[in-house]
Structure formats: C-alpha cells, structure tokens
Amino acid sequence: DGGITQSPKYLFRKEGQNVTLSCEQNLNHDAMYWYRQDPGQGLRLIYYSQIVNDFQKGDIAEGYSVSREKKESFPLTVTSAQKNPTAFYLCASSWDSSSGANVLTFGAGSRLTVL
Amino acid sequence: GESVGLHLPTLSVQEGDNSIINCAYSNSASDYFIWYKQESGKGPQFIIDIRSNMDKRQGQRVTVLLNKTVKHLSLQIAATQPGDSAVYFCAETSSGSARQLTFGSGTQLTVLP
Numbered sequence: 001d002g003g004i005t006q007s008p009k010y011l012f013r014k015e016g017q018n019v020t021l022s023c024e025q026n027l028n029h030d031a032m033y034w035y036r037q038d039p040g041q042g043l044r045l046i047y048y049s050q051i052v053n054d055f056q057k058g059d060i061a062e063g064y065s066v067s068r069e070k071k072e073s074f075p076l077t078v079t080s081a082q083k084n085p086t087a088f089y090l091c092a093s094s095w096d097s098s099s100g101a102n103v104l105t106f107g108a109g110s111r112l113t114v115l
Numbered sequence: 116g117e118s119v120g121l122h123l124p125t126l127s128v129q130e131g132d133n134s135i136i137n138c139a140y141s142n143s144a145s146d147y148f149i150w151y152k153q154e155s156g157k158g159p160q161f162i163i164d165i166r167s168n169m170d171k172r173q174g175q176r177v178t179v180l181l182n183k184t185v186k187h188l189s190l191q192i193a194a195t196q197p198g199d200s201a202v203y204f205c206a207e208t209s210s211g212s213a214r215q216l217t218f219g220s221g222t223q224l225t226v227l228p
Contacts (some may be wrong), residue, residue: 004158031214040123042204042218043159050214090158103149104216106158 003027004107006091011112013078013085021076021110023091030096032074033104036060037088046089049074050096078112086114123202125223134192136222138205143186145207145217150179150190153202153221162190162203192224200226 004025013019025032031050035043045058049068063082068074074093078085088111092104128134140148146167151159165172165179165188172179178191188205204221 006158033214040220042220043206044218045214045216048214092158103161103164104159106160108158109156111156 004091004093004105006089006107006110009108009110011110013112013114015114016080018077018079019112021078021089021091021112023074023076023107024072025074025091025093025105025107026072027093027105028071029093029105030071031094032068033092033094034058034064034066034074034076035090035092037090037109043090046076085112087112123221123223125225127225127227128195129227130195130197132195134190134195134199134224136190136192136203136224138188138190138219138222140186140188140205140207140217140219142207142209142217143183144209145186147208148179148181148188149206149216150177150188151204151206152199153204155201159204195224195226197226197228200224 007022033048034046037043044060046064047058047066049055052071055066055068065077088109090109091107094102094104149164150162152162153159163174163177163179165181170181176193180189202221202223204219206216206218208215
C-alpha cells in the first residue's frame with residue numbers, strides 16, 4: 001500500500017538533545033512537508049521540499065533542520081535551539097506543490113515530549 | 116466555527132443525526148478549500164475539497180458549502196456515525212499551492228450513542 005511512514009510514533013527527549021524524526025513516502029510524490037501541531041491550534045509549516053536536494057523554510061523553521069537526499073525521505077531534526085519542542089509532528093507529501101491546488105497526504109505523526 | 120486558541124470548539128450530535136461544522140476564513144483571495152478529518156493520535160485524512168468557482172460539492176455522506184460573500188465554509192455530514200467522531204478542520208489557499216495552505220484550528224465532533 002502506498003503511504004507515508006513516520007517514526008518513531010512517540011519520542012522522549014532531554015533538554016539540550018537533538019532528535020531526528022523520520023519520514024518516508026512511497027507515493028512517488030515530488031513535494032514533502034513537515035508540520036507542527038499544538039493543542040487547539042492549526043497546523044503550522046516548519047519546512048517543505050519541492051525537489052531532491054532543495055528545501056525551504058516554512059513559517060516556524062527556527063530550531064529545526066531538514067535534508068532531502070532522496071525523493072522518498074525527508075527527515076526532520078529538532079535541535080536544542082528549539083525552545084518549546086514538545087508537540088505532535090506531521091509529515092506530508094503531495095505532487096508538485098508549485099502548480100495547481102493539490103491535496104496533502106499525511107503520515108500518522110510523531111509525538112515528541114521534552115522531559 | 117473554528118478559532119485560534121487553546122480550546123477546540125466542540126460539537127456533539129446524536130448518532131443518525133446530521134452534523135454541520137463551520138469554518139470562517141479571512142483571505143478574500145482564497146480560491147481552494149479542503150476539509151480534513153483527524154482521529155485521535157493519527158494524521159489528518161482528506162475528506163473533500165472545493166474550488167471558489169463552486170458553492171456546493173457533494174461526496175459520500177458529506178457536502179461542503181462555500182459562501183464567498185461572507186467567507187464561510189461548512190461541512191455537512193449526513194447520518195452521523197460513531198466513526199465520524201474526530202477533529203475536523205478546514206484549509207484554504209489563494210495560490211493554488213499546497214505550500215500556501217492555511218489550516219484552521221479544528222472542531223471536535225463527538226457522536227453520542
């Protein structure tokens with residue numbers, strides 16, 4: 001079945017540690033995205049990538065980093081510079097995001113808790 | 116309707132009744148709208164979309180209505196079932212690009228037995 005796989009589903013981190021969230025898709029989608037979801041708030045875009053080896057900052061990129069070495073993979077690193085990292089992180093993909101309206105397909109999410 | 120804040124709007128309906136979930140948007144240039152359903156602990160799932168050249172679109176048990184005059188969007192679910200219990204949120208864009216999607220905060224729908 002085609003889809004997006006995020007791992008781990010739950011992750012605990014001590015303050016000052018970097019953590020990396022995995023996102024893999026087998027939908028052959030060109031574009032991939034990372035969103036952050038906090039209780040009672042809408043999804044906020046962290047980073048997105050329209051093509052391999054290229055990515056752009058979203059609305060809340062500070063304290064995060066990404067890479068896009070393969071079309072299928074778009075890992076997100078939450079660095080120690082992120083002051084409030086506890087949240088639910090969602091990865092998504094779509095066909096080319098720059099042309100025409102298109103629908104995002106989401107993964108199941110990763111819940112990060114800072115201890 | 117949806118709002119920004121720590122507490123989600125909630126809607127409770129009896130099983131078998133119809134549900135109406137509302138969404139207000141502020142950008143008059145928005146031309147594409149999507150409704151997503153998110154069950155607890157899961158990622159959002161696409162339900163239905165609508166472009167601004169339409170005012171109504173129907174799917175299986177769901178209907179989306181768009182009123183551009185008052186910048187209002189609604190999702191109607193017919194014969195609500197327990198499996199419909201979830202957070203529903205709308206997203207909109209004016210550029211036609213998924214990169215530019217703006218998401219609402221969501222409405223928690225609870226279906227009562």
